[in-house]
Amino acid sequence: MPARAKAAIRSLRPGKSTLKWLVVLSFFDAFATDMGIRLRAIHEANPFAAYLYETDPTVFYAYKIILPLLLYFLIQNVSETSFLKKWILIVTLIYGLLALYHLVWMILVFVL
Template sequence: MNRLLIGFVLIASVLDAGLTDIGLRLHLIGEANPIMEFLYEHMYLGFYALKIALPLSLFFLAARIGKRLLIRGLLNLSVVVYVGILLMHYYWITSSLSVTV
């Protein structure tokens, strides 16, 4: 089960980075996180690196530490947060498509 959740978090982080980039480029959304906004404006690759490095660090922690309660809690929290983020991406994508059609 942990592998499935970790896989979801890693895929969701890549999707989040790509969809956020598209939304920012098309001026459909704004970056709500000031740190990520700074990285996007000044160090484009840093934006992608951080978006993907944080979930990867959780993956390496889980592999190294194992099935501890803290790791499971962080993993479950990450899944909930990424589901919310992907739902927000879905909302702005469908909203912007309905405006252009």
């Protein structure tokens, strides 16, 4: 395998930067969801998160932020080839797509 291909594959391995993105994207998801619910533009699709939001938006934010932060601190004790690290990469990519979804509805609500 060429060195360039190996470097590309290595760059896809989740590390601290992937987890930092997960934390940032999770916060953005919480903020955008909160804004969308307050503007009555969207509703929370996850029943558990909706329950937390209805209980108290602060609890909702804590749930959205604490889980990725917990992963951030726990992942440091996991081997480089761990299945968990691969799932973190997948979850981060999904959160990235969710962020794009939020940006689309924000544009539709605020611009159009």
